[in-house]
Amino acid sequence: TIAKSIIPVEKQELLKNVNLIANIRAAGNAYFDQDGFNNFRFQMEQFRLEFKGNISKRTFFRFRDRYTRPATSESVDNISRSTDLAFVEFQMKKDSEFWYLSFGKMCADWGGFEFDTNPIFIYQYTDFIDAADNFLTGIGSRFNLNKQHSISLQVLNTRTKSFDELYPGDVGLIQESKAPLAYIANWRGNLFKDKLQTIWSYSLFNEAKNYFINYASFGLQFTPSKRFQIQFDYKWCDEQLDREGIITNYITSGTAYDDRTAQNTVYNSYWTRIDFRLIPKVNLFFVGFIDKGRWDKANTYYANADSKQDIYTGYCYIPGIEILPSKDLNIKIFVSYVGHDYRFTDFAKSSLNNSNYSNNRFTFGISTPLVFL
Amino acid sequence: TIAKSIIPVEKQELLKNVNLIANIRAAGNAYFDQDGFNNFRFQMEQFRLEFKGNISKRTFFRFRDRYTRPATSESVDNISRSTDLAFVEFQMKKDSEFWYLSFGKMCADWGGFEFDTNPIFIYQYTDFIDAADNFLTGIGSRFNLNKQHSISLQVLNTRTKSFDELYPGDVGLIQESKAPLAYIANWRGNLFKDKLQTIWSYSLFNEAKNYFINYASFGLQFTPSKRFQIQFDYKWCDEQLDREGIITNYITSGTAYDDRTAQNTVYNSYWTRIDFRLIPKVNLFFVGFIDKGRWDKANTYYANADSKQDIYTGYCYIPGIEILPSKDLNIKIFVSYVGHDYRFTDFAKSSLNNSNYSNNRFTFGISTPLVFL
């Protein structure tokens, strides 16, 4: 029989283990701001092509590239901004699943279930995740302590762009770090027969000489039954230099603004997602989150500011329905409303000249990680 | 026998149905203008990588990306300009080939056989198709009425760039549309035992508030014998706002030009292609087309203009020969001359300061949609 022998055995082994995936999220979006309907348009919200698989028993490879970001060559790590993932992972001990070591551009292993979700299933990211550089180059390791617990440690570049590109107003005033690295520790737990899962993490970024960022996130997932799930994340970030730029953006309209990046900003974020599988083909969900931004150095610029001056609170609420038409494929047809209100404190209104605004949308479409090989 | 079982059955099913194709057109081009030989260079005229296939019985996926366009993130639909196609198509009724529904970035289903041809086999596009945004994001549906007739309907974004980017001179003077969509209807017919085929379409674009574009195209294909084929397209486009920018480009040198996009432009195009298969490995062809551009608002700027002022006529004639060396692969080796003359009307010469010009080339090379998986 000819057919059996045409493809060499080694290639069959490769093929068995390799996947080509098109991560798609296409939607029709009607946008509303505080003054009402603004704009309708169709958008390819996500399109990320992915190749992954075991090249050999102990070598794993993963590559994912976006077609919704400019393809560039970034100044720090040399690889395109459009490339999310490009790493090789080695299983370090034969016949063991204990220790893994990765090299390349990878996902910073930040905790929380929001961040852990495939981006195509996210309707709206919290401000912090939306603004962060989530894909960084370096070395990662993972230890599976047992079936319940795993620990990961990463040493990565702290960013993909250079200090000069990110902080142009601070060049000459703040000294660049000679080894601008990020150190990330993560714990994943499966407790009570997988009914309670955790993804917790702590990260330290060296953003400039004597300027650090501390970031912690705590994610919990309860799955009391097959039909019901609750996820909750708490994220806290203290930035001696406002890497995310959210607060920096809001202070540029202030009278005392001096072109510099904000210092001593603190972000707190509370996120939850509730899923209720009405019938196998219908999922009802609710996502809600609150983002808070604080500027602890406001009082060095403004006499009327507190020493821990709150700047804004963002409220987001996303009720929706997902239809899963196929038994074999993970395809979701969704209809949802994303309400997103930004409320500024009196200080931010009067001294920084910000006004409350909304960025809402009615959205419908499909999301699917299409496995085409 | 080991070989049989290595690749899982599901993966074999995927592999059977998925194709990876490199659409290639590489040529040596000697360019001539009205004053004679200008320049010779080799060009990769087309290079489009394509993945397509059935992911499941009722789910089809197609992705095509160019390596001859900058990879960007477009302001309206968020996906790269280099990406032609990125859509998922569902067969809506089980065991039926009647109704198909597509989501994503797709080819606007404009009529005509020129537009329907794989771009690698086009020597020179008519002005209108050359200037149009042919790949748009939205929803499409297709109905196979019977083996002879199919109808398609699409609702797509009217463009990939924002109003501000396309019409900078009209910002503040023309109000943007809140739902800038295009509506496209298409009929494909197979008549007289496939000897006569049709691709007709009508499209309505909402380009700005109270500004519309009407576009119709009528394509006919006669195949009297296996060796002989004639195609003919007529295209008509009436643009309240000159989306294509062809006339806008020609009026910029006029004395009354005010930085604005031309309004009330009308394009008419007549295109034909004749193929004669001399022997199985040799195809003789002739392509000819005439493009005409009119500016119906010329008389509000220029006293000497007609109310329906013709601006230019483009004449293109392309005789050539295609060698098909392989029985198995669709590879064409071509030698051809592209004569392309632009002739301006007296008004366009005297008041708009245009001069007749030519953009001819002698071209040879290969074109092939290489199926490499």
Place this chain on the structure above:
Amino acid sequence: TIAKSIIPVEKQELLKNVNLIANIRAAGNAYFDQDGFNNFRFQMEQFRLEFKGNISKRTFFRFRDRYTRPATSESVDNISRSTDLAFVEFQMKKDSEFWYLSFGKMCADWGGFEFDTNPIFIYQYTDFIDAADNFLTGIGSRFNLNKQHSISLQVLNTRTKSFDELYPGDVGLIQESKAPLAYIANWRGNLFKDKLQTIWSYSLFNEAKNYFINYASFGLQFTPSKRFQIQFDYKWCDEQLDREGIITNYITSGTAYDDRTAQNTVYNSYWTRIDFRLIPKVNLFFVGFIDKGRWDKANTYYANADSKQDIYTGYCYIPGIEILPSKDLNIKIFVSYVGHDYRFTDFAKSSLNNSNYSNNRFTFGISTPLVFL
């Protein structure tokens, strides 16, 4: 047996012959200049995705694209700068391995073993190769004279960017060539039972009207035993117009600099690599090279210049160790030091205001051409 028949035989044939390869080089780099430690960062030094294989018995296809270069559309050959290779190669005579013909964007077949090495295994390129446009579009042919000798001839565009883009200061002063082509001849030899191999080449570039570049390179490889190998390249390039821009860059700080590209520059380069396989899993290597740059037109600008004025000498020495952990995969884990010193002549120091500098780095990481299909 179901498995046998699912994948059609033709697809099995394709699959057997096609490879998908991720060419990866990821490193941690500590940079040092003449004043000491400067900067540490992780870098994806190389990431090139490759598809290649026989589409039919006589048709070969190869495509390679970088994710470490901006994806653009180049003005001369129309294809993205990120694309290294996109060509089709035909075996011209049935059942013969004598004559091959290629069309598309391909590697200029310059001689030398440095240039012939997969880029992921290069720690530091010589200045000339680093600055050259190595991937050009056109036509190539290869003749396998016998098992010992092959000859290749190429006619390619001389560059990917236009004259205006590369030589902005010379527009209007130097006349552009109407057919700016490069002609490349290459000889590859295997002598003394493969113990001595050669890659020699000569190239002529028509860079502008009456301005030519002559380039020759001579590569030798001795493999006296399985454990020991020496490679040596000599490269010489005489540029009537300084295409590489290395000397042009060094004369911009001179008092008589007039914004023009340097003329009559001569580059000489001596490169060697020595490999010693200590044990099967450990390779010790040393790479050393010397680059010399001369400016034969210096004396038309500066009275104190020689008629063949040397400008600089670059010295590079790279000792290192490569660990090869896998028997099946070509994975290298490397640790190395790259010392790279630039020493200027007295003329270049005093009249052109250059100072000696160093660009050293300590580097560790992995390099592998991962075959994932």
